Amino acid sequence: MKTANIRIITALAAVVLITIGFVTNIGIGTVSAIGWLDISILCPLGALSTMLASKMLVPRALIALIIVVVLIVLVGKAFCAWICPVPLLQRIRGFLSKNPAKQTASLSASETKALKSSSCSTAECSTTDCSSCAEKRGTIDSRHFILGGSLLSAVIFGFPVFCLVCPIGLTFASILLVIRLFGGGDMTWSIIVVPLLLAVEVIFFRKWCSKLCPLSAFMSILGKLNRTFRPTINDKTCLETAQGTDCGLCGQVCPEGIDPRHPERSASSMCECSKCRECVEVCPTKALKMPLLPIARSKVTAPPGKDGGERQELST
Amino acid sequence: MSENEEKTYAGMTRRTVVLGAGGTLAMLGLGGLRFIGQTPLIRPPGGQDEDQLLSACIHCEKCYEICPRNVIAPAHIEDGILNMRTPTLDFDDDYCDWCKEVNDGDPLCVKVCPTQALQLPEGATAEKTILGIAEINTEWCLAYKLIGCRFCYDACPYEAMELDANNRPLVLNDVCNGCGACESVCVSLQNGSIAEGADERAIIVRPLDENGEMLARFSPSTD
Incomplete structure (x- = not known):
């Protein structure tokens, strides 16, 4: 099965599991504080905001924050691709539009052309190892401003401000409101307002995830420390390095705008990687892998036998 | 680039x-x-410090989910934008027994709250923690039409109600803690017993304002 489909299933499974939780009172919480009874992994932004807003050190929030930081260091932004319900909702928008292919393309034709013509030429890149030396550094973007703004606002006004509009929270709030409407006849304008606000966020702000989401900003900052499950190219089989052809599929398919072959040309730094495995699957020669531990780059010039041995040693 | x-x-x-x-x-x-001003609401146990609740609640919905009697509900947008999705109590079907039945009187909502938005002060008991105070509307109450209904009186677990000479129930405001048992059993809105103009049950738990005064909708009926 394609990982894209597995990712839909995992995100849907999270929604279904939490919905079952709402109906059965088993105490698993929502994505904002998932866990079992009084043990919960809090949303890091929620944990930070609540402590800043109440000017109190909440032990459980602090522990949850540490756990989340460790998780982010281990799996980067995997939450975005595998669990977050927002991409699921954006998929609904894709179904509604007449040209879904256009919606999902991460870069327009002109952007791709511009990227290809910039910096070093393909020929240069294939012979010299420039992609390993010049990794694009993560830059501050609008998401980081919103992260800062929401934390600042929590300090000033004394409540977790972003939680009011967080699309993840609104998703589960909508589900709960529907359950309450049909289960208990709880009529309220919230049943209109909450899903509407959610729809506005994911439909009007098409680039919510990459331009606005402060949670994504938080994860990308810590994602810089992530070394596990990074897309790694085997230069011996990669079409560009092995045969000198102009492939670039891995860079085109990446929803985060990373080009694993040419990090220096990427629109985003590697810390944005959500481990979605699109690049692994698109690679025509299966040269791209996401190994658990980082593997030293194999050299094109090295003889195959020696290189293989070297890599085995390193990976054990 | x-x-x-x-x-x-x-x-x-x-x-x-x-x-x-x-x-x-x-x-x-x-x-x-x-x-922006907020409507005072009836909060679950541990949510009586309104400032603390609003500062800490991240709308994670754990308290609604865990409540074994399904009395915790997300507040409506009608209660104020800031209150929306914060926990309030809804006594339509059941009342808050402080999880006496399932957790020996240790409220699960307080236990699961990950941010201390619901937090009971040391030594807090169900009797001493005032969630709200019940108010009877004598216009709509069946007992005040001398029908002899006393469901609320029988349901009250804290002996916070008494019957007058005509068997009409009264709320003892200084004993009532707002658990909602009376409201949950009131039949005044059911078919055949609904009074003209009634838009809610004849006994409703009212929240307290910031000074701890009951926010009565009607004039106090106990006088």
Whole structure:
């Protein structure tokens, strides 16, 4: 099965599991504080905001924050691709539009052309190892401003401000409101307002995830420390390095705008990687892998036998 | 990079700066909602400190989910934008027994709250923690039509109600803790017993205002 489909299933499974939780009172919480009874992994932004807003050190929030930081260091932004319900909702928008292919393309034709013509030429890149030396550094973007703004606002006004509009929270709030409407006849304008606000966020702000989401900003900052499950190219089989052809599929398919072959040309730094495995699957020669531990780059010039041995040693 | 041709501000494109500044302003604007007046609500045990609740609640919905009697409900937008999705108590079908039945009187909502938005002071008991105070509307109450209904009186677990000479129930305001047992059993809105103009049950738990005074909708009926 394609990982894209597995990712839909995992995100849907999270929604279904939490919905079952709402109906059965088993105490698993929502994505904002998932866990079992009084043990919960809090949303890091929620944990930070609540402590800043109440000017109190909440032990459980602090522990949850540490756990989340460790998780982010281990799996980067995997939450975005595998669990977050927002991409699921954006998929609904894709179904509604007449040209879904256009919606999902991460870069327009002109952007791709511009990227290809910039910096070093393909020929240069294939012979010299420039992609390993010049990794694009993560830059501050609008998401980081919103992260800062929401934390600042929590300090000033004394409540977790972003939680009011967080699309993840609104998703589960909508589900709960529907359950309450049909289960208990709880009529309220919230049943209109909450899903509407959610729809506005994911439909009007098409680039919510990459331009606005402060949670994504938080994860990308810590994602810089992530070394596990990074897309790694085997230069011996990669079409560009092995045969000198102009492939670039891995860079085109990446929803985060990373080009694993040419990090220096990427629109985003590697810390944005959500481990979605699109690049692994698109690679025509299966040269791209996401190994658990980082593997030293194999050299094109090295003889195959020696290189293989070297890599085995390193990976054990 | 194509963006290099655009004018940049400290390495960021104009678009990034505009989006970022707009988002930050939006966050600060949302924060201003704190100064809009909020309707006082009946909060679950441990949520009586309104400032603490609003500061800490991240709307994670754990308390609604865990409540074994399904009495915790998300507040409506009608209760104020800031209150929306914060926990309140809904006594339509059941009341709050402080999880006596399932957890020996240790409220599960307080136990699961990950941010201390619901937090009981040391030594807090169900009797001493006032969630609200029940109010009877004598216009709509069946007992006041001398029908002899006493469901609320029988349901009260705290002996906070008494019957007068005509078997009409009265709330003892200084004993009532607002558990909602009376409201949950009131039949005044059911078919055949509904009074003209009634839009809620004849006995309703009212929240307290910031001074701890009961927010009565009707004139106190106990006098």
